[in-house]
Amino acid sequence: MAPLLQIRNLTVAFDTPAGVVHAVNDVSYDLEEGETLGIVGESGSGKSVHVLAMTGLIARPPGRIVAGSVLFEGRDLLTMPERELRDLRGGRIGFVFQDPMTSLNPVLTVERQLVELLVRHQPLSKAQARKRAIELLELVRIPDAEKRIGQYPHQFSGGMRQRVMIAIGVACNPRLLIADEATTALDVTVQAQILDMMRDLKRAFGTTIIWITHDMGVVAGLADTVQVMYAGRILERGPVDAVFDDPRNAYTWGLLQSLPTAERRAEGRLHQIPGSPPNLAAPQVGDPFAPRNAFATPRCFKEMPPLKQVEHGAPGHLAAAWYDLPAALKAKGLAMGGVA
Amino acid sequence: MKRFFLALLRSRSGLFGMVLLVAFIGAALLAPVLDLPNPVRGDLKARLAPPTWTSPFSPGAHPLGTDQLGRDILSRIVHGSQITLAVAASAVVLGGIVGVFLGIVAGYRGGMVDRILMRLVDIQLAIPLMLLALLVVAALGPSLSNLIVVLAVTSWIRYARIIRGQVLSLREREFVLAARAISAPTSRIMLRHILPNVLTPALVVATLELARIIIMDAALSFLGLGVQPPTASWGRMLAEGRTYISSAWWIVTFPGLAILLTVLSVNLVGDWLRDYFDPRLRT
Amino acid sequence: MTRYMAAKFGEALIAIWGVVTIVFFVTRLVGDPVALLLPVGASPEQMQALTAALGLDKPLWQQYLTFFWQVLGGDFGQSFQFNRPAMEVVLERMPATIQLALVAIVLGTVIGGLAGSIAATRRGSVIEFVVMTLALLGQATPVFWLGIMLILLFAVDLGWLPTGGYGSPSHLVLPAFTLAVFVSASIARLLRSSMLDVLKEDYVRTARAKGLLPGTIFVWHLARNALIPVVTMIGILTGELLGGSVVTETVFAWPGVGRLIVQAIETKDFPVIQAGVAMIAAIYVGINLLVDLLYMVIDPRIGGRG
Amino acid sequence: ETATIALAVNINTLDPHMSASFGSDLSLLSHVYPALILRGPDLKLQPALAKSWTPVNDTTWRFELVPGAKFANGEALDAKAVRWNLDRVRDPKVNARIKSWFDLVKDVRVIDPTTLEVETSAPFPAFADQLSMFFLLPPEWAATHNPATETMSGGPYQITENVPGDHITLKANPTYFGEKPAFDTAIFRTIPEPSSRIAALLAGEVDLITGVPPSELKRIKDSGKANSGATPSTRSVFIKFNTQKAPLDNKLVRQAMNYAVDKTAIGDSIFEGLAYISPCEILTPAYFGFNPDLKPYAYDPAKAKALLKQSGANLSQPIEMDVPVATYLQGQEVAQVVAAQLGEVGLNVKITEMDFGAYMNKYLKSRTLAQTSLLTHGWPTIDADGQLTLLAPGNQYAYWDNAAFGKAVEAGRSTTDKAARLAAYKTATSIMCEEAPVLFLYAQPNTYGTSKRVVWQPRADDWVRAYDLKPAAK
Amino acid sequence: MSTHPCTPLLDVKDLRKTYTSRQGLFGRATSEVRAIDGVSFHIGHKEILGLVGESGSGKSTTGRVVLRLEEPTGGEVFFEGNRITDLPPLELKPYRRQMQVVFQDPYAALNPRMTVGDFVTEPLIVHHLADNRTERQDRVAELFRQVGLDPAFMARYPHEFSGGQRQRVNIARAIAMRPRLIVADEPITALDVSIQAQIVNLFQDLQQELGMAYLFIAHDLSMVRYLCHRVAVMLRGRIVEMAPTEAIFTDPLHPYTRSLLSAIPVPKPAIERQRHPIPFDYEREKPAPDATLQEVAPDHFVLISP
Numbered sequence A: 001m002a003p004l005l006q007i008r009n010l011t012v013a014f015d016t017p018a019g020v021v022h023a024v025n026d027v028s029y030d031l032e033e034g035e036t037l038g039i040v041g042e043s044g045s046g047k048s049v050h051v052l053a054m055t056g057l058i059a060r061p062p063g064r065i066v067a068g069s070v071l072f073e074g075r076d077l078l079t080m081p082e083r084e085l086r087d088l089r090g091g092r093i094g095f096v097f098q099d100p101m102t103s104l105n106p107v108l109t110v111e112r113q114l115v116e117l118l119v120r121h122q123p124l125s126k127a128q129a130r131k132r133a134i135e136l137l138e139l140v141r142i143p144d145a146e147k148r149i150g151q152y153p154h155q156f157s158g159g160m161r162q163r164v165m166i167a168i169g170v171a172c173n174p175r176l177l178i179a180d181e182a183t184t185a186l187d188v189t190v191q192a193q194i195l196d197m198m199r200d201l202k203r204a205f206g207t208t209i210i211w212i213t214h215d216m217g218v219v220a221g222l223a224d225t226v227q228v229m230y231a232g233r234i235l236e237r238g239p240v241d242a243v244f245d246d247p248r249n250a251y252t253w254g255l256l257q258s259l260p261t262a263e264r265r266a267e268g269r270l271h272q273i274p275g276s277p278p279n280l281a282a283p284q285v286g287d288p289f290a291p292r293n294a295f296a297t298p299r300c301f302k303e304m305p306p307l308k309q310v311e312h313g314a315p316g317h318l319a320a321a322w323y324d325l326p327a328a329l330k331a332k333g334l335a336m337g338g339v340a
Numbered sequence B: 001m002k003r004f005f006l007a008l009l010r011s012r013s014g015l016f017g018m019v020l021l022v023a024f025i026g027a028a029l030l031a032p033v034l035d036l037p038n039p040v041r042g043d044l045k046a047r048l049a050p051p052t053w054t055s056p057f058s059p060g061a062h063p064l065g066t067d068q069l070g071r072d073i074l075s076r077i078v079h080g081s082q083i084t085l086a087v088a089a090s091a092v093v094l095g096g097i098v099g100v101f102l103g104i105v106a107g108y109r110g111g112m113v114d115r116i117l118m119r120l121v122d123i124q125l126a127i128p129l130m131l132l133a134l135l136v137v138a139a140l141g142p143s144l145s146n147l148i149v150v151l152a153v154t155s156w157i158r159y160a161r162i163i164r165g166q167v168l169s170l171r172e173r174e175f176v177l178a179a180r181a182i183s184a185p186t187s188r189i190m191l192r193h194i195l196p197n198v199l200t201p202a203l204v205v206a207t208l209e210l211a212r213i214i215i216m217d218a219a220l221s222f223l224g225l226g227v228q229p230p231t232a233s234w235g236r237m238l239a240e241g242r243t244y245i246s247s248a249w250w251i252v253t254f255p256g257l258a259i260l261l262t263v264l265s266v267n268l269v270g271d272w273l274r275d276y277f278d279p280r281l282r283t
Numbered sequence C: 001m002t003r004y005m006a007a008k009f010g011e012a013l014i015a016i017w018g019v020v021t022i023v024f025f026v027t028r029l030v031g032d033p034v035a036l037l038l039p040v041g042a043s044p045e046q047m048q049a050l051t052a053a054l055g056l057d058k059p060l061w062q063q064y065l066t067f068f069w070q071v072l073g074g075d076f077g078q079s080f081q082f083n084r085p086a087m088e089v090v091l092e093r094m095p096a097t098i099q100l101a102l103v104a105i106v107l108g109t110v111i112g113g114l115a116g117s118i119a120a121t122r123r124g125s126v127i128e129f130v131v132m133t134l135a136l137l138g139q140a141t142p143v144f145w146l147g148i149m150l151i152l153l154f155a156v157d158l159g160w161l162p163t164g165g166y167g168s169p170s171h172l173v174l175p176a177f178t179l180a181v182f183v184s185a186s187i188a189r190l191l192r193s194s195m196l197d198v199l200k201e202d203y204v205r206t207a208r209a210k211g212l213l214p215g216t217i218f219v220w221h222l223a224r225n226a227l228i229p230v231v232t233m234i235g236i237l238t239g240e241l242l243g244g245s246v247v248t249e250t251v252f253a254w255p256g257v258g259r260l261i262v263q264a265i266e267t268k269d270f271p272v273i274q275a276g277v278a279m280i281a282a283i284y285v286g287i288n289l290l291v292d293l294l295y296m297v298i299d300p301r302i303g304g305r306g
Numbered sequence D: 001e002t003a004t005i006a007l008a009v010n011i012n013t014l015d016p017h018m019s020a021s022f023g024s025d026l027s028l029l030s031h032v033y034p035a036l037i038l039r040g041p042d043l044k045l046q047p048a049l050a051k052s053w054t055p056v057n058d059t060t061w062r063f064e065l066v067p068g069a070k071f072a073n074g075e076a077l078d079a080k081a082v083r084w085n086l087d088r089v090r091d092p093k094v095n096a097r098i099k100s101w102f103d104l105v106k107d108v109r110v111i112d113p114t115t116l117e118v119e120t121s122a123p124f125p126a127f128a129d130q131l132s133m134f135f136l137l138p139p140e141w142a143a144t145h146n147p148a149t150e151t152m153s154g155g156p157y158q159i160t161e162n163v164p165g166d167h168i169t170l171k172a173n174p175t176y177f178g179e180k181p182a183f184d185t186a187i188f189r190t191i192p193e194p195s196s197r198i199a200a201l202l203a204g205e206v207d208l209i210t211g212v213p214p215s216e217l218k219r220i221k222d223s224g225k226a227n228s229g230a231t232p233s234t235r236s237v238f239i240k241f242n243t244q245k246a247p248l249d250n251k252l253v254r255q256a257m258n259y260a261v262d263k264t265a266i267g268d269s270i271f272e273g274l275a276y277i278s279p280c281e282i283l284t285p286a287y288f289g290f291n292p293d294l295k296p297y298a299y300d301p302a303k304a305k306a307l308l309k310q311s312g313a314n315l316s317q318p319i320e321m322d323v324p325v326a327t328y329l330q331g332q333e334v335a336q337v338v339a340a341q342l343g344e345v346g347l348n349v350k351i352t353e354m355d356f357g358a359y360m361n362k363y364l365k366s367r368t369l370a371q372t373s374l375l376t377h378g379w380p381t382i383d384a385d386g387q388l389t390l391l392a393p394g395n396q397y398a399y400w401d402n403a404a405f406g407k408a409v410e411a412g413r414s415t416t417d418k419a420a421r422l423a424a425y426k427t428a429t430s431i432m433c434e435e436a437p438v439l440f441l442y443a444q445p446n447t448y449g450t451s452k453r454v455v456w457q458p459r460a461d462d463w464v465r466a467y468d469l470k471p472a473a474k
Numbered sequence E: 001m002s003t004h005p006c007t008p009l010l011d012v013k014d015l016r017k018t019y020t021s022r023q024g025l026f027g028r029a030t031s032e033v034r035a036i037d038g039v040s041f042h043i044g045h046k047e048i049l050g051l052v053g054e055s056g057s058g059k060s061t062t063g064r065v066v067l068r069l070e071e072p073t074g075g076e077v078f079f080e081g082n083r084i085t086d087l088p089p090l091e092l093k094p095y096r097r098q099m100q101v102v103f104q105d106p107y108a109a110l111n112p113r114m115t116v117g118d119f120v121t122e123p124l125i126v127h128h129l130a131d132n133r134t135e136r137q138d139r140v141a142e143l144f145r146q147v148g149l150d151p152a153f154m155a156r157y158p159h160e161f162s163g164g165q166r167q168r169v170n171i172a173r174a175i176a177m178r179p180r181l182i183v184a185d186e187p188i189t190a191l192d193v194s195i196q197a198q199i200v201n202l203f204q205d206l207q208q209e210l211g212m213a214y215l216f217i218a219h220d221l222s223m224v225r226y227l228c229h230r231v232a233v234m235l236r237g238r239i240v241e242m243a244p245t246e247a248i249f250t251d252p253l254h255p256y257t258r259s260l261l262s263a264i265p266v267p268k269p270a271i272e273r274q275r276h277p278i279p280f281d282y283e284r285e286k287p288a289p290d291a292t293l294q295e296v297a298p299d300h301f302v303l304i305s306p
């Protein structure tokens, strides 16, 4: 069976007065039916932009899809007429946006924002839609859903708004759910409940999920596959266990090292990656992470390494690196996995 | 400076507007040395002559024709631009400063101050322009500076209203909260934090106001306020030529076009400046 | 909320009082009606007699007190020109003014709204260029020029419509359109810039991600949120038009309050000026109140803090 | 049969004693209320309610009225009604605006219902002329109605519709004692903007317009849709000198300025040759007392320069010129041309424009008129007396103090003997010409346009009346 | 200002904040939200107190009210024994020097139209900490170095920085006045892990070097465990448990705390997949209105009904 989603060479740029910002560079990957993909990475590495571009949601201009194709159920979303794409969005493709403060329309009640979505994609009457909307709010654990559904977003706390966003994302039981930092503003109990709900969704409808987050714990708990992005590129990708236990890219390793573990508490110091992120408006040569990478080889500065199957690694574990990370770590006497 | 010009060259419409505006200002400044007929001395025999290019028989060389007193229209437009542009620019700036200031105060302080200022706006709107103009003339006499005062007085309201609206949302922003957290004095918050963030809407209002103010000059010249004859200003030319609209179209059309082009150029430059001064859009 | 309304009402009264007071003193500073009311050749004694008869010989503060008590009783005095209650003269002209203002505002808002939305949603297209150029023209074209051109074309050459005057709906077409051009130009420009701001908002992206139809997105997500500055502007413009649009009324011989007040100013008919201005002030304050209420309907966040 | 007349200004009041505007309020009311005497388009006085008026002595006039005349409500229109009206305007409590017209009236005596005698406190030669703008209200009706807003016809027409600020419709009054007007219905519309008035005429909406800018007359005629024309009015246009201020206190300077301006050129250009150039006096040929012997100051800049030099006046300061805006036909343009031509002979004239109200304030209230100002005078009785008295010493309008002139005017007023009066005015005008208290310009033309449906005899004064209109011959 | 060793740096007593909001146009129905409902805690010198809890439980509100960025509805706040709850703005100023804030969104807290250098200089000017230009520049350069930024960045605008760098700018400004206390409201939530680490390290350094105390609001409990000395757990406007960090993590007493701790995700896929958080049903385990915090172990407080 063909993968549900096939992304090939997706490249997105923004035309700004400061020059062309290369936000997403040559991103390709497949997503199987029912798979959950966790995406982590640097702030500004193109995580949000690439999922938005996929569904035609970036602002054009200044955004521009330079190249690539995105096959969803075998059809290219990038060339699909807007009319058909519209039918997919919100229905078969659900979205949860990063910023709950601004992603809800401030002048419409929560009820309205849910109902308009439900009646758009499902043969429901207004009253039925309203009932379903209340169910959805209860599903995302909003207390007093019946009463609060008539309120406006500004009357909700940040976490509650985020849960409304999630309700919108899952409202029509989508085949593909794209969640962009959907739980960052939630306390861990509610987050755990939401994650449970996602697992239920997967089980019940075989929903495929793209979950973008900074929280490695959430990735560990939810995702089948994890993908690490940096400067608009995928630096590493593979089954969660493999990547967490055996990172092959220096950036991945750096991220895992930064986590506050018991060990770190004892050390009294967190690991941090030196240097600062690259300027995406400047022309890029070589591996974008090379300037911050202690293990970089001269080749890293000249040529971008391809994303390829790691040697002696789990199947499907891909990494982009000219250097051999395990060997380099061993040479310096450092630990392998950040959480091992 | 170099960056300024580079950025200008990159924006086609900005460049076009700038060229047009520079041309107008240049013409205004160079008017005395340009070889044009005397703008105030007319030849009654050559009155209402159509533009030279419309008829091979029109007397004299008046590329844009002559007015009801036989004065050269081109020359009057060029000389008139001095006063028109100076008056309009001063009124826009003066009204802008007052309006932006009061808009910020009303929006930021809120409560009583806001209410009083907004009622003041209502009061001012309810008083007919003509009464206001007459008052100024009666109290201070007709003069260019008083004309500017009247124009500015009618103008501040629009800035105040729109800026206030912006400030209402700005004052809830976290950086304002951060300024309050260090006990920054209100004056400083308004000046350093709010003001720079409302300059772009102010610029938009200013470009809108410019057109209104140039045309209003015409209305005020019916009251004898401001530019006194025979000195030319575009508004005055419109007002004086009004009777001849259907028999000598060129008398109002050309000053009208001059106004239009000025407004156009200022709009284009304004749009561009707005982008240019937005640090978010710069490197 | 009733307290809120009461406070607003109080404010309104104070504003009207402020306007009337200012106008009272301004008019008396600006001139004297007597020379204009009497025929040429009147002697100084006759002028004095009329001055006394009109009560203009008393000290200003005394005149003001008298006037103030009269106004409290709803009486704005006798018009010098019309020889009857000034408010009556003003009210007589209101229907024409209201008719013209409302039609012009509605027409202008519809045209301006359409133009502005088209320009905002078709960013960078030829349509946007055309629409915005027209809006610019609309703003930079003197009203009297446009008015006279319309008369020449539609009334004189084509003979489709009357040149001016008041009465049938056909009389309304040209003046309303002339005003609407100006109104729509302002609204189009404002709506466009305000919509462009809203278009950048995340919730519009959310709406698109929900797969909503363009019409729904436009009405509920774009327009609704872009409306506040436009409503402010419509408020200002409606007030302005209800207060009379002198030039249009003059060109189209429309018997509105604007012309009446200008005439009263020219002839120094103080009671009519005061009655007219009080009327306009009341309209402005009323519209403002309406706009404030509309703000709250449009944006539930507003007014939450009272 | 309907005739539509466009007026430039509003009808403000319907009370004929509360307005002195001939061109609007009084013109309209002359249709509704009867007058003792009317002035025809030829400017001759015609009997109306009064069949005749004769001076009994120097200070008494006797009027014979048309018998049996009635107002539409049946009220008698007789000598008693006339007396009531004359009493009403003179009553200080009524505060009639036109009270000053009848200051000289001392006593009104009803001899019998159709005979009336009026005694004046001094000879009042222009009394009959003055009565031609005096309209009579029905006394009984007026006691219970408000004449400012209501009317009760006693004239050729009655008001059937009044849309304030827009139009007033008149229908012929069947009970009128006089001649029936040619048009059954007359509509007076207010169209303030000259261009719109012309448009209305060309569109066939109105039959008569006045106040047409001279440059547009030809266009109207050329359109083939309407007629146009002009006639010299009784309104004399001049630049008034404030002889109390230097250098206008210097006669030579005043004369020099008269030589410096090319009046003919102004008339030919700005007024398309339609203006009557004043022959060194502020009377026009229509006036009683017009002096036909005077000649205009020639246009002679060289002489002007010489006179200025000779005058020895200090001309270093600019000379101010006050100009009221939107008041006189092409007034602002004329002022500019005059200022420019004065400039040619080395005078620096600075124009200050102001609205008419402010101008009148300066003129009469604060009495601070600039050295020169644009002004017109027209006296409704078309008698030299009124027009010249305005410049007599001590008059608040004068700004000039010449005793000889004052004496001559006084002489003209103190008798009803026509020859003696003419002689007195000849002296007065000659003195004025020589002394040049003003810069004589021209008589303002009354311009008009008519539709092809009507004929109208243009008139020199401001009256606009439907009953002067006749249908055009088909 | 007395600095008695026994008085805590910050002492909060029974703090309350209620929001009333209008509902409907004429707002007859007003709804009340008790954002914080009787919160008491203290922070010692150089101490880092973590504030965690349910989202919407009033953590941010507590932070804002403590700093007097919002006025409390009830209760008291003492800074070094001085009551600051009712101080007028001018008298509050010296305390503001001692207490600073860092917000969650590092970009929103920066003025987009101000260079970051000016932004960091601002407190020095306001509090007259350095009165000539060069001195100020030196101080700001020093601050930049202290938070790990290149002083050459001073002339840049906020949009030119990454999230982590922006948050450093905010911190540089917060520490410019050498405050004794920083309220950090989710300062790391929006950042990626490596940047989170940078910021937390910075906080720690500043605490050690400059002796600062923190109120550290966060959802990321592993970070709280790493950084904080004591932790307070909030639920619906009340503190349900407060204890030294290790005591909370090893010996949680309140059911909500237990539920919270059981829900912390750990970056170990194998463990994560097996984990089942302890559920917490607020309706069933709702604390009684008259419940109070009681010390059950040394320095370990739990909300218990009397």
Ligand SMILES: Nc1ncnc2c1ncn2[C@@H]1O[C@H](COP(=O)(O)OP(=O)(O)OP(=O)(O)O)[C@@H](O)[C@H]1O
Binding pocket: A014, A016, A021, A022, A023, A041, A042, A043, A044, A045, A046, A047, A048, A049, A050, A059, A062, A063, A098, A280, E163, E192
């Ligand atoms: N409208 C835009 N104009 C210009 N540049 C943009 C625009 N939108 C995004 N970018 C740039 O694209 C890059 C990728 O942004 P994106 O939002 O995908 O980052 P992200 O990985 O989601 O980061 P975060 O974790 O902070 O959400 C960034 O460098 C950003 O500056």
Ligand SMILES: Nc1ncnc2c1ncn2[C@@H]1O[C@H](COP(=O)(O)OP(=O)(O)OP(=O)(O)O)[C@@H](O)[C@H]1O
Binding pocket: A155, A156, A157, A158, A159, A160, A185, A187, E019, E020, E021, E033, E034, E035, E036, E054, E055, E056, E057, E058, E059, E060, E061, E062
């Ligand atoms: N301006 C306001 N008007 C009305 N209610 C408000 C306002 N601000 C906050 N609230 C309410 O107060 C409660 C506490 O909000 P607060 O922002 O302090 O929570 P929080 O603990 O910071 O939550 P989060 O973790 O989601 O940021 C919430 O129920 C919220 O709905």
Ligand SMILES: [Mg+2]
Binding pocket: A047, A048, A049, A098, A180
């Ligand atoms: Mg993102």
Ligand SMILES: [Mg+2]
Binding pocket: A158, E059, E060, E061
């Ligand atoms: Mg919060």
